[in-house]
Amino acid sequence: MAQERAGEAGEPATGDVSDRVYAELLTRISEGEFAAGERLFEQALARQLGVSRTPVRDALKRLSAEGLVDTTPNKGAQVVSFTAEDTAALYELRAQFEPVACRLAVPRLGEEDLAELEDLDARMQAIVAGGHDPAELTGLNNAFHAIFVERCGNRHLAIALQALFRPAIVTRTFRQYDPRSLERSMQAHQQLVEAARAGDGEWAEAVMRSHILSTRHVTGHPGTPDD
Amino acid sequence: MAQERAGEAGEPATGDVSDRVYAELLTRISEGEFAAGERLFEQALARQLGVSRTPVRDALKRLSAEGLVDTTPNKGAQVVSFTAEDTAALYELRAQFEPVACRLAVPRLGEEDLAELEDLDARMQAIVAGGHDPAELTGLNNAFHAIFVERCGNRHLAIALQALFRPAIVTRTFRQYDPRSLERSMQAHQQLVEAARAGDGEWAEAVMRSHILSTRHVTGHPGTPDD
DNA sequence: CCCTGCCATGTTGCATGCAATCTTGCAGAG
DNA sequence: CTCTGCAAGATTGCATGCAACATGGCAGGG
Structure with missing residues (x-):
């Protein structure tokens, strides 16, 4: 849901089933169905999704290349786990590059x-107004931010940035959403839309920077909203 | 040859044969054996390397994720081809981030x-002093620069940066090496080693920046050396 | 002569079988 | 009781078979 767009920016194009599996695993990871460090078994996933091991294997390789799972030679894949420093560094980099x-x-x-x-x-905004469903919100937010990354005009920059940002979807699941920061984020998004409509890149850049920085220092404790 | 290190920084760990194939394709691409835009057929490569299609497939997927080959759903993989703007942007980004x-x-x-x-x-330096073998020099240079990227302290930054830098090995093959710039690069490398020995990050940063910028404006024509 | 539709070929994508490696549990010695 | 060695199970990695899609050539019609 929200990741169903065929080609994001990198080279996702593989097969048919393979993409489905990839998308499925991606959302499951982002929604926290898989714990950090949990091992992902090819055969188990294949059974669960009603496909062969091959597309599962492909999807895991792709996730591995994107840094969402760690793979060890004859042991397989497991969901990445971050230290607090990793997360902090990630946000730091994001604040600089996004x-x-x-x-x-x-x-x-x-x-x-x-x-x-x-x-x-x-x-x-509709989700925020009604009952909060953090998971769904995460997906939408990812899609929102992804648009800017994908359209930045340079394929390889896009790939590099996605390598930085995608892992964040893992860390985000473990935080709560506090209404105050959430409201602020919503406003930032609105402002981003306005700036985009106006075609004012610098304005958008400034908004995005403050948007990310505003979430940084609350990282870890009370809970950052979706950035 | 220079890429034989098991784990560079990302999540290269796959299998045994798979890694061999990946390394082989990587060097072939970097050495220009495959023309830009050339299609890479799984079966043909498999025969050539004496392995099955599976590891070839894995290697191609990995190269695809790294942006070195383009893949289209039912058509397969072909070596990336860059526009002049792409190359310029790549160097721009490199100058900023590396x-x-x-x-x-x-x-x-x-x-x-x-x-x-x-x-x-x-x-x-030995290669420069003796007979030049641009291909071999490229590999060594990649390894040299890779060390800094790999040891930057953040896995995901490393992945992101490699996404930016690796494609450069494709573009580089199409340039000649002019002795003057080459000498300058060698000196920069030496200075980088010195700065590294001294533990002076800022010095190294400055050297690296000038090192890359010195190659940027000659991009395209007379030929940039290995940066 | 040019254009359109079909057919044959080739290639990718998915499924499955088999061997190598790692992990886990247990038994036995110290 | 603890530690070591072994063996059985499980899992990944590689190889191969089969179906679906795309490409290119050829024949037929305009």
């Missing part, structure tokens, strides 16, 4: 992208 | 790493 991607992307956004941003924003 | 990684890495380098840096530097 705004840049944002600035680069804004002038390149088409009407389609803008519409999607608005749609995602609206859906997130 | 020095940072370098600064972070230097304080973390152990005696072993320093020795390897010196060794690589020495071997590159």
